[in-house]
Amino acid sequence: MDFALLIDGYAAQNRHRGWPRQRMLHECLRAAIRNGTLAAGTRLAASRALAEELGLARNTVLYAYEQLASEGFVTTDRRGTVVAAVAPDRKPAAQRQAAAPQASLSQRARALRPPQGPAEMMGAFVPGVPALDHFPLTLWRRMLERAWRTLTVEQLNYGDPAGEPQLREAIADHLRAARGVVCEAAQVFITDGTQSSLDLCVRALADVGDTIWIENPGYGGALAAARAASLNVAGIEVDDDGIAPAAADWLLRPPRLIYTTPSHQYPVGSVLSLRRRMALIAAARDAGALIIEDDYDSEFRHDGAPLSAMQGLAPDAPVVYLGTFSKTMFPSLRIGFVVVPPWLADDFARMRAQSSARGRVAEQLALAEFLRSGQFALHLRRMRRLYRQRRDALVAALQKHLGSVATVHGGSAGMHLALRFTRADLDDHAISAQALEHGIVAEALSGKDTQGTSGWKGLMLGYAQVPAERMEGLVKQLAAILHLAAFAANRSSRH
Numbered sequence: 001m002d003f004a005l006l007i008d009g010y011a012a013q014n015r016h017r018g019w020p021r022q023r024m025l026h027e028c029l030r031a032a033i034r035n036g037t038l039a040a041g042t043r044l045a046a047s048r049a050l051a052e053e054l055g056l057a058r059n060t061v062l063y064a065y066e067q068l069a070s071e072g073f074v075t076t077d078r079r080g081t082v083v084a085a086v087a088p089d090r091k092p093a094a095q096r097q098a099a100a101p102q103a104s105l106s107q108r109a110r111a112l113r114p115p116q117g118p119a120e121m122m123g124a125f126v127p128g129v130p131a132l133d134h135f136p137l138t139l140w141r142r143m144l145e146r147a148w149r150t151l152t153v154e155q156l157n158y159g160d161p162a163g164e165p166q167l168r169e170a171i172a173d174h175l176r177a178a179r180g181v182v183c184e185a186a187q188v189f190i191t192d193g194t195q196s197s198l199d200l201c202v203r204a205l206a207d208v209g210d211t212i213w214i215e216n217p218g219y220g221g222a223l224a225a226a227r228a229a230s231l232n233v234a235g236i237e238v239d240d241d242g243i244a245p246a247a248a249d250w251l252l253r254p255p256r257l258i259y260t261t262p263s264h265q266y267p268v269g270s271v272l273s274l275r276r277r278m279a280l281i282a283a284a285r286d287a288g289a290l291i292i293e294d295d296y297d298s299e300f301r302h303d304g305a306p307l308s309a310m311q312g313l314a315p316d317a318p319v320v321y322l323g324t325f326s327k328t329m330f331p332s333l334r335i336g337f338v339v340v341p342p343w344l345a346d347d348f349a350r351m352r353a354q355s356s357a358r359g360r361v362a363e364q365l366a367l368a369e370f371l372r373s374g375q376f377a378l379h380l381r382r383m384r385r386l387y388r389q390r391r392d393a394l395v396a397a398l399q400k401h402l403g404s405v406a407t408v409h410g411g412s413a414g415m416h417l418a419l420r421f422t423r424a425d426l427d428d429h430a431i432s433a434q435a436l437e438h439g440i441v442a443e444a445l446s447g448k449d450t451q452g453t454s455g456w457k458g459l460m461l462g463y464a465q466v467p468a469e470r471m472e473g474l475v476k477q478l479a480a481i482l483h484l485a486a487f488a489a490n491r492s493s494r495h
Contacts, residue, residue, distance in 0.1 A: 004053055026064040033073045033083055040085040124474045126441045127416040127462030135330055147365040155361050161352040163190025164364040170371040171337055180308030187345045193336040194324045198225040201292055206231055210256035215243050217448035217456050219266045222259045235451025242272030258291045263298035267448045267460045268418040269410010277310050284318050291319045297414030299328050299380050302388045393468035397475035405486050415464035421457045425489045428457045434481050
């Protein structure tokens, strides 16, 4: 056996891996044994002789031989190193794949919708990402450092499965004062963010085959969580006053869970009216259903006073309240929370004790200080002023340049608005793709359908990251794309 030729060929094929020489030698010999090039019973060259032949240190060869022996590919005795009887895998990869089925994702996982937009991007007009350059990072670092300095040895162990008590207390206090939520700290459970909260709720509060109502169009994360839990999804239409279930919906597809974003509907931006909030609470109570209130963008109300959360509107409201700090602070913090009704708190605590991740104590303690010190409220006031300025600049530019082909929806709150096309023959997916080629992220509204066709065609425009002075130029680029699409649609309709 020409070991030098064998190993040189293997090294040439795998040079991009950057392996050290001892690993390259080990991987080469193992591959040769697995594919039958080195048959069972073949005696390998003595370590000293092979080292001289390859120009390697003897320890490099010894390492490779010892590793092969520990894995059972070779045996050693007084006469040297011999290839063990290992069944060779001679089939090409394509034949191996055809010969036996490979493990794959479950059916429910394969049914999940692919991501609709590049959420990890920044700039115009990515929705859901705050103005990160305005976050008080230096202050946050100091609070983190203080949290680490005060951490005890015991706190290095697994944390409280429900979350750090100081943070749960601070969140409960904030929600009572700022959102009208009626709760105690025992009802608050810390999660890794809204998606984590949704996954938890759909599994804890519904069984396989139960029906969940999701707004249509609506949040893809809620749809993904529901499908992963094998729930039956019913899309409920949305209008300018929010989710609008009909009498037939309650009769023909009664829900176990109702997911809604009442403060600033995702994606069209409508605010659920007080009349509908009260009606939804009453009907859910009568039906034995639970409302999952995702208080998305509730902290940023631009026109008028903030509306109180649904959770606190009625005594014993059947509402599970979700919140996150991803939009008010920064996404990578990955801290959200669930507030459950009081009659579910003990059961939820027992469940979390068995399934919680229990970690990131320092971050939770720092966030508790951020809330308690008043710095969180101060940061929110600054961001409200900033986002209002950016919203005003965007709306003015849209009305100036696109008023003839689209209308603005949902600009009264939050960090994004919806631009709804006045013409049904405009392809919002195609326009979104063209905008992306110009560096503009404008997600298609029709891509947010949760069931069937919602009738919403247009674009979702996040403005939190875009300085007011840039709005005019960006909207002009977007307007050129839309007007060209409208011109093409006009020509097509005439032929």
